[in-house]
Amino acid sequence: MSTQQEQQPAEPEGQEVPVDQEMKAESSPQQDRLQRKQEGLDQREASADEPDFEEETVHLKVFRYDPEVEAKQEPRFDDFHVPFTRGMTVLDAVIYARDEYDPSLTFRHSCRQAICGSDAFFVNGRQRLGCKTQISELEQPVRVEPLPHQEVVKDLVVEMEHFYDQMHAVEPYFQQEDLPEDELEEQRQSRENREKVKMSTRCIWCGACMSSCNIAAGDNQYLGPAAINKAYRFAMDEREDEEIKEHRLRIVEQEHGVWRCQTQFSCTEVCPKDIPLTEHIQELKREAVKKNLKFW
């Protein structure tokens, strides 16, 4: 983008024109995102003239529990009234509550920009990333709870070990052994194939999908949407040999692999990165059936 701007200093709007044309011509996920981005920009510009909300406060109800502190052994909700600032996220609000009111309020967070996947909470009855959820879009009081169906370690921190075990069970790493003959040759992937696996590569291991899944809640052996999506990312990668793909399919076609998915789409609904998880699981089911129907 920046190089384009440098090349065309006389036409600063030159780069936006083709985007607009494409938006009219077709509706790919990328175009949808660009459209949403533009709409958000328009909204922000429109609201820039509105009066300041600095005086308003946000009413937070935050889940509290600590097995090591006697007064917190009984789970409860604490109320915090946090001054609202424009663009404030749920994570900003709980950080404020911790820094200003109660330093013992515990939650995971790191990058604050929806990349590290640390701050998935159950906000107003739905799994969301704290740093990606605008307070202004939520009804008050804002209830912040730890992810359901995982053991609570303390306050908003849940045990993630089981989730990581499931993720590792699908061998989430590239396994191609036959490298190109020339040592300096790259292992190239076609644009079409990259496009196919693109959405699946976006997973940030936040665990929101696994927490929202009804089946994973009742069946601990179920791999879960995130792990299956990870398997999809590699099984569909054309740079791995057919034998490795079959090995991957054998892992996911176990009884507690893909077959447990009941296509409820709750994982797809809550995924903060918009990964079509359910579709990926269904595609792996079809792949597994196709593999098993080979008679030759």
Next chain:
Amino acid sequence: MAERYSSFAPGGTAWLLQRLTAAFLIVVLAFHFFLLHFVNHAADITFAGTQARMQDVGYFLTMVLFLITATFHGVNGVYNALVNQGLAGTQKKVVLGVLVVAGTALIAQGTWVALVMAGWI
């Protein structure tokens, strides 16, 4: 390499059959409802009429196939719903056994009734 040549590995077969029977059942259920509920109303169904229909080989085969697919679809559905709920170990084996026996008995009894209705035994 043997694994490569084997067909119908456990997990996927039931899933595929569940889908195939579902597609089949949509059509046959529609046929059943139209014939025995909407066209001929409950009051019009007679024993002689049932016997007459069953003597038609096409109808007989459709009904037997309807019975087998519906039983599989139902039994497999119940079993998987229970597995989804975390059914495991001995309980799971027992439930599977009971469901298989019940399903087989249902198919055997239904086929026998159909044969009797057709007057073939």
